Amino acid sequence: MTIVPVALGDRSYDVMIEAGLLGRAGDHLAPLARGRRMAIVSDENVRPHLATLTTSLSAAGVDSEAIVLAPGEASKSWATLEQLTDQLIALGVERGDHVVALGGGVIGDLVGFACSIVKRGCGFVQVPTTLLAQVDSSVGGKTAINTRAGKNLVGSFHQPALVLIDPEVLDTLPARDLRAGYAEVVKYGLIDDPSFFAWCEANAGALLAGDPAAREHAIAHSVAAKARIVAADERETTGTRALLNLGHTFGHALEVEAGFSDRLLHGEGVAAGMALAFGFSAAQGIAPAEDAERVKAHLRAVGLPDSAAAAGIDADGQALVAHMLHDKKMDAGTLPFLLARGIGQTYLDRSVDLTAVEAFLDAERRS
Numbered sequence: 546m547t548i549v550p551v552a553l554g555d556r557s558y559d560v561m562i563e564a565g566l567l568g569r570a571g572d573h574l575a576p577l578a579r580g581r582r583m584a585i586v587s588d589e590n591v592r593p594h595l596a597t598l599t600t601s602l603s604a605a606g607v608d609s610e611a612i613v614l615a616p617g618e619a620s621k622s623w624a625t626l627e628q629l630t631d632q633l634i635a636l637g638v639e640r641g642d643h644v645v646a647l648g649g650g651v652i653g654d655l656v657g658f659a660c661s662i663v664k665r666g667c668g669f670v671q672v673p674t675t676l677l678a679q680v681d682s683s684v685g686g687k688t689a690i691n692t693r694a695g696k697n698l699v700g701s702f703h704q705p706a707l708v709l710i711d712p713e714v715l716d717t718l719p720a721r722d723l724r725a726g727y728a729e730v731v732k733y734g735l736i737d738d739p740s741f742f743a744w745c746e747a748n749a750g751a752l753l754a755g756d757p758a759a760r761e762h763a764i765a766h767s768v769a770a771k772a773r774i775v776a777a778d779e780r781e782t783t784g785t786r787a788l789l790n791l792g793h794t795f796g797h798a799l800e801v802e803a804g805f806s807d808r809l810l811h812g813e814g815v816a817a818g819m820a821l822a823f824g825f826s827a828a829q830g831i832a833p834a835e836d837a838e839r840v841k842a843h844l845r846a847v848g849l850p851d852s853a854a855a856a857g858i859d860a861d862g863q864a865l866v867a868h869m870l871h872d873k874k875m876d877a878g879t880l881p882f883l884l885a886r887g888i889g890q891t892y893l894d895r896s897v898d899l900t901a902v903e904a905f906l907d908a909e910r911r912s
């Protein structure tokens with residue numbers, strides 16, 4: 546088993562990664578159950594894994610009750626949050642209990658947020674079942690729902706008590722969702738790890754084909770990178786954690802245009818967003834054009850969108866920049882952007898001219 550510690554003082558926890566771990570999850574969850582019934586929140590598509598988890602819990606002497614929600618980004622909403630908090634309260638969840646979030650990033654973000662407000666905060670455990678959730682969303686404690694105005698605009702920081710990752714659950718994940726999650730893997734290479742980006746170029750095929758060694762390496766490497774960044778800047782106050790937002794200012798604007806629907810998955814928006822961040826950096830003379838082209842070429846090679854058009858979004862620069870003004874990185878009326886001096890050289894630029902961003906997006910749209 547690989548164990549990655551997330552060092553956050555009295556909020557520290559471990560991320561355990563091991564093939565087949567879901568079938569043994571009960572052993573790790575029993576101490577958190579304190580002899581009480583555990584609530585598990587999941588979605589319809591995850592039912593086969595829910596059965597494995599409940600069996601493992603009962604073998605460890607823990608009773609459980611499942612709440613199964615509708616799948617998809619639309620569940621990160623006020624309506625589903627209200628329904629879920631009512632259900633958790635009806636189940637008698639106490640502050641000292643730990644609710645299990647079994648699913649992708651949607652379940653993890655929603656359940657984490659619900660657990661941060663039910664009874665003013667109860668515990669939770671992340672058992673991520675998508676590549677995206679295993680490499681990114683289950684670690685770090687960002688929780689949220691979407692609002693009409695934008696992505697993740699209402700939420701909290703609420704750390705899980707434990708993260709259990711079983712790479713084998715990815716065997717049932719549809720190829721499109723696997724690819725979308727892969728965008729967040731590539732992100733770690735582009736942020737500050739050029740040799741990991743080179744590893745991605747060489748191994749993406751094997752990883753996306755389900756090769757266990759490639760999959761486990763990508764998960765463990767990504768989790769370690771995320772744990773390091775989160776430990777350095779838990780609440781995104783110094784600029785370090787903002788690096789994890791590479792591609793997201795552009796990507797979230799594309800997601801708003803798509804109406805948080807299956808038309809554009811989060812990872813697809815991030816892929817297009819990273820291509821745009823590199824394209825803009827190159828257009829401004831900050832990054833070499835070859836690096837921006839290399840990023841786009843890799844995204845295309847794995848079937849991810851490398852532009853707004855490839856993501857199926859036809860919106861002008863003004864409309865996209867208007868969405869960006871709701872970004873949570875806004876600071877005293879200016880919008881800091883994640884730009885890059887090259888592959889593995891991402892930085893937070895606080896002096897980006899939004900009219901230049903608009904012009905760049907309009908030129909891209911015409912090209």
Ligand SMILES: NC(=O)c1ccc[n+]([C@@H]2O[C@H](COP(=O)([O-])OP(=O)(O)OC[C@H]3O[C@@H](n4cnc5c(N)ncnc54)[C@H](O)[C@@H]3O)[C@@H](O)[C@H]2O)c1
Binds near residue numbers: 618651722
């Ligand atoms: N909190 C964070 O730090 C963070 C980081 C990245 C992304 N996110 C959020 O995560 C969300 C995207 O997460 P996602 O890509 O996991 O999407 P998701 O949770 O919608 O899961 C994708 C699809 O896979 C299905 N699924 C999940 N596990 C499965 C399995 N093992 N087998 C078969 N089907 C399975 C789901 O039902 C869904 O249809 C977005 O809302 C994004 O904003 C949060």
Ligand SMILES: O=C(O)C(=O)C[C@@H](O)[C@H](O)[C@H](O)COP(=O)(O)O
Binds near residue numbers: 685687696793
């Ligand atoms: O954990 C982080 O910090 C991230 O930024 C990870 C992102 O991949 C994730 O999509 C996150 O939810 C975006 O954060 P937001 O603050 O822009 O909503």
Ligand SMILES: [Zn+2]
Binds near residue numbers: 681793
């Ligand atoms: Zn993301």
